[in-house]
Amino acid sequence: MKILLLEDDEALALGIEFTLKGEGYDVVRCSLYSEAISTFKEEAFDLAILDINLPDGNGYDVCRFMRKTSDIPIIFLTALDDEVNVVLGLEIGGDDYITKPFRVRELVSRIKVILRRVNKENIELDCLKSGDIELNKKTAGVKVKGEEICITAQEYKLLLIFMNNQGRVLGREVILDKLLEGNGGFVDSNTLSVYIKRIREKIEDNPKSPRYILTVRGLGYKWDEKIIKG
Template sequence: MNKILLVEDDEALGLAIEFSLINEGYEVVRASGVKEAKQQFDRDTFDLAILDIGLPDGNGYDLCLHFKKQNDSSVIFLTALDEEANVVMGLDIGGDDYITKPFRVKELMSRVKVQLRKQARLETSSVILTSENIKIDTSQVKAYKNHECIPLTNLEYKLLTAFMMNAHKALKRNEILLKITDGDDVFFDENTLSVYIKRLRDKIEHDPKNPQFIVTQRGLGYRWSKDVSKK
């Protein structure tokens, strides 16, 4: 049985979500603030966390950072804020999904199922991708450059994996977005994607201004230009 941590300070909404999660067969631990949630994090292991961003004693961003230090399980943010900056910030620090209030509880249940399926696939699939001095170990969900771990955000890791799994293939921007979100709702536009690709280049390329791994295909999108071995 999957165990989910729900952090929501709105009592009525929290109870409604908790009831629906239990009805779907999940074990649920509920907290109403940052301090209480951190105590739950530290004493137990969770398969997924649903975090409200606005909390009385802090915010969901801090909780996400605390959570991700301990494991790579999924995080879904609940928020009343829909500005792109807030979306990008949540995804940048390791969030996996984002739903804006008010929302239908059934929609949240669908997103929970998607994230748990992704988690299960990561746990059962194991492959090592190597391209010159860049390596991805999917069993550890980590990437390396010259044998040193590269500090990647969740989306940067997904981007790198998508490119290396499709070496030498020109990927259109919308195709890349679909690959890194597994067909879920896309929370950022193509301009934001360009920002993420620039950040990824800064971390993996010897000379980011003259990229050798992720090259731009004019009028098409991007392509991983080096050979990749899989084992």
């Protein structure tokens, strides 16, 4: 599990990072609004922890930016504990709100509760639909315009990665990291290009002018069609 931690208090951020890494989480730490935005664009995360008051902006705007393309859980950290700020944080898409000062172990407990809930919801949502594409997570089957297509395990995993990150530009390294998670195999950048070419040939009406998997020159790829979970 990868967590984005946005906190400008270095001592607090280091303490949170140390504890979370001890729990087995992969933590990417940022201290500025601009840094968090650029990091979120480049990498895929499972959860975000956002401080509100930042030297160059605020965590609310980071949350708004994230919610344009992602439904990952978001926890706000702040010294602002009045009702107006709590309500605002939740209304714009936050999942939880923890007021400073706090015990880091309490934060860890809240993270675990949220991730358990999200994982349960993801298990219950067995089907992803996007345009003419339907992916069934129970059977690992894929249909295009109602017809089952033949797809390899790696192609299925790639489709799942893209559809779970709809609208987000994923760099090649990010895609490869996700593709090889828990797998002892090896896939290089050229092989990834071949996989994507084959997937396009199976799901696109015109693979040379794709509707679903778009190439973002110099950055990577993104799934461009809206996802419906069911």
